[in-house]
Amino acid sequence: MNPSPEESARELLEVIPVVMRDIRSQMRSRRSPDLTVPQFRALGFVDRNRGSSLSDVAYHMGLTLPSTSKLVDGLISRGLMAREEHPDDRRRLKLAVTRRGLSTLETSRRATLAYLSAKLGNASGEQRELIVGAMGALRSIFSATAYREQGVK
Amino acid sequence: MNPSPEESARELLEVIPVVMRDIRSQMRSRRSPDLTVPQFRALGFVDRNRGSSLSDVAYHMGLTLPSTSKLVDGLISRGLMAREEHPDDRRRLKLAVTRRGLSTLETSRRATLAYLSAKLGNASGEQRELIVGAMGALRSIFSATAYREQGVK
DNA sequence: TATTGTTATACTCTATAACTATA
DNA sequence: TATAGTTATAGAGTATAACAATA
Numbered sequence: 071m072n073p074s075p076e077e078s079a080r081e082l083l084e085v086i087p088v089v090m091r092d093i094r095s096q097m098r099s100r101r102s103p104d105l106t107v108p109q110f111r112a113l114g115f116v117d118r119n120r121g122s123s124l125s126d127v128a129y130h131m132g133l134t135l136p137s138t139s140k141l142v143d144g145l146i147s148r149g150l151m152a153r154e155e156h157p158d159d160r161r162r163l164k165l166a167v168t169r170r171g172l173s174t175l176e177t178s179r180r181a182t183l184a185y186l187s188a189k190l191g192n193a194s195g196e197q198r199e200l201i202v203g204a205m206g207a208l209r210s211i212f213s214a215t216a217y218r219e220q221g222v223k
Numbered sequence: 224m225n226p227s228p229e230e231s232a233r234e235l236l237e238v239i240p241v242v243m244r245d246i247r248s249q250m251r252s253r254r255s256p257d258l259t260v261p262q263f264r265a266l267g268f269v270d271r272n273r274g275s276s277l278s279d280v281a282y283h284m285g286l287t288l289p290s291t292s293k294l295v296d297g298l299i300s301r302g303l304m305a306r307e308e309h310p311d312d313r314r315r316l317k318l319a320v321t322r323r324g325l326s327t328l329e330t331s332r333r334a335t336l337a338y339l340s341a342k343l344g345n346a347s348g349e350q351r352e353l354i355v356g357a358m359g360a361l362r363s364i365f366s367a368t369a370y371r372e373q374g375v376k
Numbered sequence: 377t378a379t380t381g382t383t384a385t386a387c388t389c390t391a392t393a394a395c396t397a398t399a
Numbered sequence: 400t401a402t403a404g405t406t407a408t409a410g411a412g413t414a415t416a417a418c419a420a421t422a
Contacts, residue, residue, distance in 0.1 A: 072348030073355045079339035081358040083246065083332075087260055089365050090243040091285045093236065098414080106388065107240055124404060132244045137390050139405060144388080161398045161403040179236075186232035189364055195225030197360040202226045204357030205234040207350040211342055212242050251391080259411065277381060290413050292382060297411080314380040314421045 093182065102181035104174050108133075109150075110182075112141055113175045116151060117167045123156070124163045150174055246335065255334035257327050261286075262303075263335075265294055266328045269304060270320045276309070277316045303327055 073081075094107050105113065108131065115130050116122050128138035142165065145151040150171030156162035167175065190198055226234075247260050258266065261284065268283050269275050281291035295318065298304040303324030309315035320328065343351055 073351045075340040075344040075346075075351065076336060078343045078346075078351045078354050079336045081355050082242070082339055082343075083335060085358040085362050085365075086239060086242050086246060087264060088285075089235065089239050089361050092365050093239060094413095095285060108389070111240060125402090132241075132248060133389090134391065135404065136392080136406080141389075143405090159399075159403080163404075182236060183229060183232045186235055187228040190231045190235075191228040193228075193231075193360060193364055197364075198226045198228065198231040200353060200356045200360055201231050202234050204353045205238040207346060207353055208242050209238050211346055211350075212238075212245050247390095261412065278379090286412090287414065288381065289383080289415080294412075296382090312380085312422075316381075 093186070096182055096185045097178065102178045105178045108141055109145060110175070110178055112138075113145060113150060113167055113171055114179075116165045117172065117175060120166050121164045124165070127165065145171065246339070249335055249338045250331065254338070255331045258331045261294055262298060263328070263331055265291075266298060266303060266320055266324055267332075269318045270325065270328060273319050274317045277318070280318065298324065 090107075096102070097105060097107055097110065111131060112127055115127055119126065119130075124135060124138055124142060127133075127142065128135050131138060131141075133141070142151060142153075146153055150168055152166050152168050154164040154166060156164050190201070193201075243260075249255070250258060250260055250263065264284060265280055268280055272279065272283075277288060277291055277295060280286075280295065281288050284291060284294075286294070295304060295306075299306055303321060305319050305321050307317040307319060309317050343354070346354075
């Protein structure tokens with residue numbers, strides 16, 4: 071018998087924050103102190119989508135433009151990302167990860183994956199299969215989210 | 224063939240933040256603006272573990288004592304939680320959820336579960352089964368985390 | 377001296393409101 | 400007028416360092 075939506079929701083609400091906190095703690099720890107989770111995600115997105123605008127990043131991350139602007143600001147001021155001019159539309163940004171940003175991203179990714187892999191290595195193969203399957207399902211359920219209208223008065 | 228720890232880690236790192244952001248956004252939205260995710264979790268923990276000390280909460284949440292102190296402070300100043308004196312050890316707190324805190328917790332929980340249930344209702348029963356199974360596995364993998372030594376010089 | 381918690385300080389994350397520049 | 404982005408402001412989350420009170 072399959073679990074109800076309610077039961078599944080309860081499980082998600084209990085477990086997701088716990089896993090998330092663990093990931094966040096790891097990223098803040100000595101081993102990979104360079105990027106926070108949102109910084110990591112933004113950098114990774116722009117790396118995979120070179121030339122993205124700020125709005126693209128905001129949409130992907132499910133953040134407002136001001137939040138995204140500030141987030142990106144921090145990355146730019148640290149030399150991890152670069153702002154270029156868009157040829158056609160001068161309002162628009164073209165974002166790109168710098169060489170240094172890429173190296174930081176890789177270091178952070180390696181450290182975090184190593185940390186998580188060690189934990190997941192203690193689980194059984196069946197458990198990992200469950201997890202990977204569930205992540206696929208969750209991705210399709212949750213990724214079409216994001217973007218709430220900007221409150222233009 | 225079962226997925227490797229590395230592959231599983233990669234999936235986790237991609238999907239968990241997306242789901243988490245969605246939950247956080249929902250909690251911040253008009254429908255349940257009363258509690259943030261950490262507030263919700265702290266209140267829920269103390270509700271299930273009446274008389275917990277601050278350290279108990281910190282341990283459960285994987286936070287430092289100062290962070291937890293501030294978090295609990297906010298709940299107390301809003302009348303959602305109460306600090307009582309411990310009979311045996313006057314350094315220790317005994318925390319309890321107030322009636323108003325309980326009602327806020329219930330409202331928030333209902334709204335969030337309804338939101339998540341609606342999303343999960345669009346998934347198939349098999350997908351929900353995967354998800355519930357994976358949450359169980361993740362719980363056992365990640366819940367023994369928490370607590371880094373306090374930096375007492 | 378060790379433990380429990382608080383206060384001081386600082387940064388990041390995130391939002392809304394108001395604004396600028398460009399289209 | 401509509402769109403892309405920034406700036407101003409504010410509150411929550413989180414940490415480390417330093418402290419106070421109690422054991």
